[in-house]
Amino acid sequence: MSTAAxxxxxxxxxxxxxxxxxxxxxAAEQALALAEGRVSALALLEHSLARIDRFDGAINAVVVRDDARARADARAADAALARGERKPLLGVPVTVKESFDAEGLVTTVGKPELTGNRAQHDSAVVAALREAGAVVIGKSNVPHGLTDLQSYNAVYGRTSNPWDLARTPGGSSGGGAAAVAAGFVALEVGTDIGGSIRIPAHFTGLYGHKASYGLIATLGSGLPPGRRASRDLGVAGPLARTAADLDLALGLLLNRDPELNKAWRVTLPPPRHARLADFRVLVIDRWPGVEPTESERLVAQRVVERLQAQGVKFQRPADLPDGLLPDLRASHTLYRTLLGSSAIQPLPDEAAQARLAALAPGDDSYEAATLRAPSISHRDWLAANERRFVLRSQWEALFQAFDVVVTPVAPTPAFPHDDSEPKDERAFAATFADGVRTLRFSDFFYWAGLPVLPGLPATSFPLGVDGDGLPVGAQAVGPWLEDRTPIAFARLLEDAYGGFEAPPGYGQGA
Known part of the structure; x- marks a missing residue:
């Protein structure tokens, strides 16, 4: 080697x-490195693309690439940085869930019949990221119609979990979770109506935030293409490797509806506390009437141990006066009713109608609510909606006594791929105190649905790995529109105990 070289x-x-x-x-660290000139935006982009080229063949997370525009945007970011411009994500590579429109790219939500649905404009979420300076690499995989706990479809195929390729990263924001966990990008934006941000975060060891209902504009996303009305219960939110990035992204995604912005702008209240020891925490460690899995026990145990070590005041439901905690079982039945009636979809087929006709008039089970939901009358929907707002008031009363409610996210860690249909009849192995038994598809929505019905914010945060080396996490639920409180709680735990861990085989030097 010559000295000149x-x-x-x-x-x-x-x-x-x-x-x-x-x-x-x-993402914040990457933005700082770019601002300080330690790396260029184009070099960081090429590094991300090289990681995708190297690892994504096995994972299949980033299913829509926009390399040419990303390179142009990275060069523009470098020019802006050289001029001294500064934006929160200037030059930082990101991805978005496939269901968000990005100008010039196809939005299919995994449906073959929508492969010609090429977006003419950016969705509100994509526009917000671009305005913050982010370089949008492309879009991440989803399940067919966004309606599964896994992320596979006939258009793009199956996404695998970087922690174990034989397992799912979850759904419906599973591709994005896999991309962030594998180190392709630092930030992704997904959607959540039944745990679609929080369950993938739990399965891959990330932080994920389900925003308060109505807080983030979802214009230009979802089904059917071109819809203007937001889907009832559904929200958008970020996935990241730190809680601080959740807060950063949340701030960028606010106030994106141009019609509402004529008169209304959201200013979120600050977190209730700056010290972990000041938080008042309710820990719900088991769903009423349901035996907890060993994974749920592990999650609750780790949460309690950390709260105790930090001197945090916490209680369990048994410690509360009657009536303070909303009736979780009744709430879940109502959630199933409004969830099933929230989508624009065909009426039940003949088989479903036969099961519906066979229901006893007084059957108030979760399954009965699910069957009735797609065809309830508008009068019945209005009554259910009124009960939803009564429930939100009950949660508001509880949050006078507590700052966050911490629960598991799901009854198991990431499970093996299962493409069997119908998905409602799938059986998932779960370990209980007396051995291994099976869970149903519907059993994964107890914890996930808890904050969705009243529209509450919920932050999923990692708690390390279990005995099988799989990530596990919990969620912190906060008061409506106080999104920064559960995010701050997760961040303070991260400061004390650490958070995201890179999956083996993808870390520094890989």
């Missing part, structure tokens, strides 16, 4: 090391 070689090595160190950095 030495400076360039050293510089290239330093740049490579800097990029490698940023593979699992937060």
């Amino acid at each position: 030495l400076p360039d070689t050293i510089h290239e090595k330093d740049t490579a090391n800097a990029l490698d160190a940023l593979s699992f950095a937060s």
